Amino acid sequence: MAAYSHRLYDLCIVGAGPMGSAAARHVTLLNPRLKVCLIGPKEPEDRLACSHNIFGSHYDEGRVITVLLEDPVWNELTRRSVKRYRDLEQKTGIEFFTDTGQLVIGRQSDPHMKKVQQVAANMGSQAQTLDRTTAIEKFPFLSIRPKDDALFYTKSAGFVSPRKLVLAQQAAAISQGCNVFNDVVDKVTELDQSDGSRCMVVATANGQTYFARKVLLTPGAFIGFRELLPPGKELDLALRKQSLAFIEVTERDASRLRNMPVIAWKDKIDKRRCYILPPIKYPNGKYYLKIGRRPEEQAKSMEEVVEYLKRDPSHVVADRHVLDLLLQLVKGIEVVSTRGDSCVSAHTPNGLLYCDMVTPRLGVATAGNGAGVTGSDEIGKMAARMMISGSWDHDLPRESFKAKFREKLTLSAKL
Structure with a gap:
């Protein structure tokens, strides 16, 4: 022995x-x-x-769940995971998944938009292609830019509380x-x-x-x-930094936006894709809309990672552009307060x-x-x-x- x-x-x-x-x-x-x-x-x-x-x-309390990813392996990993969510919730009594659906907004000429549409087509008939007018009729709280279209997908899409x-x-x-x-x-x-x-x-x-x-x-x-x-x-890893912004909204706005899906959208200024989550009630009892963008800036050392995660996150919302990304898309929001956050993710070749x-x-x-x-x-x-x-x-x-x-x-x- x-x-x-x-x-x-x-x-x-x-x-x-x-x-x-x-x-x-x-x-x-x-x-x-x-x-x-x-x-x-x-x-x-x-x-x-x-x-x-x-x-x-x-x-965090909100993370996008979607199978409208360009990589088929990630799509399959996500699809199989989501399929087991409800069973796990039932067994533990802990609810963590909200199936809001996902809305991808962009121009038809955008290569990424074309790829997403192809992925959706391969996934089946749960996707709806919406022109700008139809999208606004379905989601009247959105202000969609001229020449933009949308793709609304309802299966295996929404957000989880990590x-x-x-x-x-x-x-x-x-x-x-x-x-x-x-x-x-x-x-x-x-x-x-x-x-x-x-x-x-x-x-x-x-x-x-x-x-x-x-x-x-x-x-x-x-x-x-x-x-x-x-x-x-x-x-062989690259550590990338990501800034997140949270906009506190009133309970009235949270109720008004209760049918809001998770949204994927491209920032027309720096051309980075961003995502927006619907109002989520956080442990402090407040409702927040969350906006994040694809992580790009790389951390070169452990000291840089720790410094980034421990610094005052107010720098995120001090940049008015981050807030404007959300406010120009979701109409009529009464901003109660703002705060930021940051995280670091590991990426492979x-x-x-x-x-x-x-x-x-x-x-x-x-x-x-x-x-x-x-x-x-x-x-x-x-x-x-x-x-x-x-x-x-x-x-x-x-x-x-x-x-x-x-x-x-x-x-x-x-x-």
Whole structure:
């Protein structure tokens, strides 16, 4: 018997965000006999005062869910995930998905608009192509620009509360026997046991040590900021910064906009695509419209990431242009207050996540490319099957998710 068998987990999942929490649920569902633990920090009450400097990308109440993506793999991951949402809500009693549908606005001549229309056509008959007049009749609170058309899609589209999605995944996993520990993992190593076998050692910031036969790493953009991968291994990732703006609206406006879908739209000034979410009630009891744009600016170091996430987010809404993007599209809003936020996402060269075995005992499922929440449930299932079998065990091609590494270490310093 192994020296540490009395406290040896079959699988330890490092990173308790959408992917890791989904993996914990699926592992314990696929094989209830396995002893599984999930380790990750709680959302800090005060990000500025947080000492461990590890943050999740799911600290929010609204994230776009859509299958109108140009990449067919992301579409399939999202479609399968959304298909299981209602069942997960019913089992846990935690509601996290609102199926508002999605409205994509743009000119017919825009290459992106043409691609979205083709994707919608391939998905079936749930899409409606609306000219400007018809779109305004259907959504009278919108002010659509001349020469713009719209595509309205109602299936597998809307938004989720990432916080509640993670809560539901963990609640299901716990009910199936998973242990969840609120901690930050500092280091993952392999250890020789007295019987000649090897196991994984997981050391945390709080001084705890866990032993496991296998470890799955799902810490998102922070995977390079602790000693989690084997020495000399560094994933080929680009860390991109994204600013978000929130506009507080009155309850009257929230009621008036209750049928508002999630909206995808191109900023005519800087040509970046942006998205707008309908009014969502936040934990403070207030209603906010949220606007975000595709992340483009890249973070070059861990210090830059931490500084970006900890800085005063008021800079986001200090730029009047960000607010004008929303106010010129949604008519008659009474702005009660504004605030900003920021996040950092991990991106891979091919635009798909990494889901791969690094060693026979160590796997990764990370880098959502800004869309990790949308397909997180299927990603969790994919990673769970991989960790149980020790090799690829999914109908989507392994090559799409194979991890790529850099030769030089550039993000290895410890936070």
